Amino acid sequence: MKDNKVEVRVRYGETDQMGxxxxxxxxxxxxxxxxxxxxxxxxxxxxxEQNGIALPIVSMHLNYKKPAKYDDLLTIHTKLKSYSGVKIEFDCEIRNENEELLTTAHFILVFVDVNSGKPTTPPQYILDIINAE
Structure with a gap:
């Protein structure tokens, strides 16, 4: 399955007194x-969401390996792990500019009908994307 990458720079307000x-x-x-x-x-x-589908987190597990610091440029890697019925799972990690692994995470999300608040299967266009992975 394909890895997706996006960069973010750590802002001062995201840090503690030690940076x-x-x-x-x-x-x-x-x-x-x-x-x-x-x-x-x-x-x-x-x-x-405007088409009536939300994707709330129902479970998350994070592992902190090394600290990120103020002004670091981070790369967030996101990979689809699995999909079944109404549930989708992602494995993620964050690396710094030196490619050091800082944090790993696993998320489970559930497709939910916005109006009823109940789990639902995703629309076909989303299933097509998932199946293409």
Whole structure:
């Protein structure tokens, strides 16, 4: 399955007093990775929601290996791990400019009908993208 990459630079507000990225700042980084994974395949998350489909996280597991620091340029790698029915899983990692592995993550998300709030199978255009991976 194809790896998707996107770069972000660590902003001052994402760090603690020591200039190290605060652990809670990683979740938005990984969200950027997943949203860009969709965008690079022709799906805008905003359009998906306007068409009645949301994709909330139901499980996440993060492993911190090395700290990211203020002004580091990070590369977020996002890869589709699996899909079944209403559930989609991603493996992700963040590396710094020296290609050092800083953080790994695994996310499970569920396709949800915006109106009912219940799990649903994704529309065919999303299934086509998943199957092409």
């Amino acid at each position: 190290v990225v605060y652990h809670g700042s990683y979740v938005p980084y990984f969200e950027i990775g997943r949203v860009e994974w969709l965008r690079n395949r022709g799906v805008l998350y905003k359009d998906m």
